[in-house]
Amino acid sequence: MAWQSFRMMLVRIFATRPDELDCDTVQPKLPAYAEAYGSESGDAEEWAAVGRHLSQCPGCRETLDGLVTLLAELDAPPDASLSAAITAAPEDATIALT
């Protein structure tokens, strides 16, 4: 793991540019980026700049991953156990945690 982190850090160092977007600029763009994720839609130049930030910023990357996962899961057909978890009394909720 340490070796892998070290190699990744080297890639990040050499990919460093003087004009990177910061987190405050990127965070509000992440919902639209998540919706466009994997498609050709959106402003290619802007998305490239957001993508460069994401490759340097584990924090914003985590937000994007969460949004992309959430959109995929919420677009999927409703999960019976999940619905039960939402509507049931807390002690009866059955969220798969194991």
Place this chain on the structure above:
Amino acid sequence: MTSRSTDEWLATLRSENPADREAALLDLREFLLRAAIVYLDTRRGDLRDWSPADVRSLAEELTQQSVVDVEAQLDSFRGEARFTTWAYRFVVNRAATELRRRRYRDISLDWLREEGSHAVRRALAQDEAVDPARAAEQQNYVELLYDIIAHRLTERQRLAIVSVYLMELPMDSVAETLGLSRNSLYKLLHDGRKAIKRELLARHLTQGDLLTAFGDGD
């Protein structure tokens, strides 16, 4: 739970009719609660010891906070994404922050300094399996990188680079320990990366040189 278009969400949440607004807030709460539960379900590894009742309680807490976030920041919504996707970001960030807080609650500046120093050594430790010629090349680069990280960065740049990139600690936890916002931590990381890159380029070293030397046996 009523489905609404983005325009309908905005119109009802900004409505001057209290009944319309209340209904929209109730629906928003349902949408965000579902999102919180789904998100927490994807993070089940972090919640291994939690009972379903505790997870639901956390989901409700996150939902409550996220509804407040949405109301407070409604005027900043610019319509670049669907309203619900925009609102989900608050849930994801709130949930991720909360899970990190519970997992990394004991990070202090002294601990970062101490562990950070070991982390650099560990990360730069030589791979014993490589042949002697390659080992010597790696050793040269290791010493150079160690020297740059230890002596050419400010202490805060060094702590930021080592904690986030080598120790892989969450940015929010590191930012809190250093007394910074996440955005300021990002700027510190950026300055640190620029400084290291400048030092490496001044020695005519490229990414290819270093990655070849530290490649996976190629």
